[in-house]
Amino acid sequence: MSVLVVGSVALDSVETPFGKADDVLGGSATFFAASASHLTKVSVVGVVGSDYPTEKLEPLKKRGVDFSGLEHAEGESFRWRGRYRHDLNSAETLETRLGVFSHFSPKIPEKLRSCPYVFLANIDPRLQLDVLRQVKKPKLVACDTMNFWIQSRRPDIIELLGHVDLMTLNDAEARQLTEKANVVQAAQWIMARGPRHVIIKKGEHGAFMFTEKTIFFAPAFPLESVFDPTGAGDSFAGGFIGYLAATGDLSEANMRRAVVMGSVMGSFAVEKFSIERLMTLTRAEIDQRVKEMRKLVTFEEEIPA
C-alpha cells in the first residue's frame, strides 16, 4: 500500500567532524521518502523554490518516489545550515532560510487523497490539521513535530493529537510537549490525548514504542562511525511507516518489526551525507542489518539461578 508524506523538501549545508556538504538534498519529506522507497510506494507533498535543482531528485524518482504533489513556487527553496561537533549528539543550527516554505499550504492532489498511510512530517501543526481535512480515512495517520512548534503552537499540536493514530517525536520534544521528565509518563500523557501509539526516539540511544499496555524498545544500531546524523529521525519514520504500508498489518507484533525497520533505516542514513547512503542501499543489506539487530538484543530463556 502507498504512503503519503507531507513535509519539507530542502537544501542542507552540513558540517561534521568528517567533512562538509553544501546544498545537498535535505528536508523531512526527502529523508522519509528516500527511506520508505525501499519498502513501498511513496508520494511527496511539499514545496520547492524556483532555484531548486530538481534533477537532484532523479535518483528518488528512479526509486519510484512520486513527486507529482511537489509544488514549484516562485522564490528561494528552504535551506538549512548546521554543524555537528565531536560527539555528533546535537545539531547546531547556523542558519535557517524558510524561503517558499514560509507560505507553504499543502494541497493534496485528488489521486493522493486516498493514500492509506499518511505521515505528517514536521511542519506547522495547523498545516498538519489542514492535510487531515483533505485526506479520506487513511488506515494510519502518524505525525511528527519539533521544539519550535511545541513552543509556538502547543494548542494546535494538542488538537492534532485527537486526529492521529500515532505520534513520533524525540525524547526532548516529548518532555517539552508534556512537561513530564519521565518518558513513560510523557508517552501516557500523549496517548491520553488521542494516539494509540507513541514512538519516542532517543537518537543514538534507540527508540521506544508505547501502546496503552505495552512498551517495545529497539536500540540504535551501534555503528563504528556515524558520519552525519541529519535526517536519522525522518529516515526512521520512513522505515517504520514504509514497513507498515508494505505489510498492511497493524498488529502489535508487526508494529514492533516496523520499529526495528525504522531503526535500521535510520542507522544507514547516518553513514553518509544527505540521502547518499539510502540511495545505494540494497534489500540484502537491509535484511542483514535486521538480523544483526536481532542478535544485538537476543537473550535465551533463563537458567534458574
Added chain:
Amino acid sequence: MSVLVVGSVALDSVETPFGKADDVLGGSATFFAASASHLTKVSVVGVVGSDYPTEKLEPLKKRGVDFSGLEHAEGESFRWRGRYRHDLNSAETLETRLGVFSHFSPKIPEKLRSCPYVFLANIDPRLQLDVLRQVKKPKLVACDTMNFWIQSRRPDIIELLGHVDLMTLNDAEARQLTEKANVVQAAQWIMARGPRHVIIKKGEHGAFMFTEKTIFFAPAFPLESVFDPTGAGDSFAGGFIGYLAATGDLSEANMRRAVVMGSVMGSFAVEKFSIERLMTLTRAEIDQRVKEMRKLVTFEEEIPA
C-alpha cells in the same frame, strides 16, 4: 560460587526532587553486595570509620553478606553528599569526605583469597592492582573505575586492564579513558589492552556488552518513576557478576542473561533511596522483571515485505 567485592562502604546524603535522605547506606561495595546477595554469596572488603552505624549492615548480613573482611579504622567513615535535579540524569556532588577511605589499603583475608569471582569496584587503580596480587587465580575478575581515577591514574588503569577479564564503566568514562567519542571504538580500544569483555553502561539508556566479535545490548527497564539513581551502576554490576557466579557459566549466552539481570537489579535499586528497595526485593519480583525485559525487546521473525 562466591563473589568478593572490594570497594567503598559509605554513608550517603542524597537529595532528589522526591525527597531527602541523610547518612544512609551507600558506597560501591554496599550496592554491589545488596544486589548480588539475591543471587549468590558475597563477601565485602572495605573500610569504615569508628562512627559507622554497623547495626545498619544487619539487613545485609541477614541476606548472607559476609563482612568479615570489613576493616574498622579509627576516624570518620567515607561520606558522600549529592543532589539530583529534575531530570535525574547526573548527580551533582555537594561534598565528599573520604575519611578513613583515604588511607584504605585492602587486605584480603586468607579465606577470601580463593573467591572465584572478584569485582574491583571503583577505587584507586593502584589498590585494585594490589588486590589482584593477593587473590588466587579467580575464574573471573571484573573492574570498574570513574572519571577521577581516569584523570589522575590513567597509566595504572591501563596496567590494570592487562589483568582483568572484564571492565564495566559508563559511556562518559569510556570516552574519557579511550579518547574515542564512539562507544564501539572505545570498547575496542579497551579490549585491545586486555579484557575480553567490556560493559559500557549508559544509565537510563541501557548497557552494551562488547566481546571481540559480538555486541549485546540491554535497555534500562523503563520505569514510570525513578526515585534516586544513586548506586544503579554498582547494583547492575552486582546483578551481573552475581548471576555469573550463581550459574558458574561464562558462555556468551549466559553472559547476555547476566547483563539483563544487571539491568533488572539496577532498575530496582533506583526505585527507593539507598539499598531500601534491594532489601525488600523478592526472587519472584526479579523473575517477573526479567520476563518484562524480554517482552520489551522481543520482535518475531520478519515477514518478507
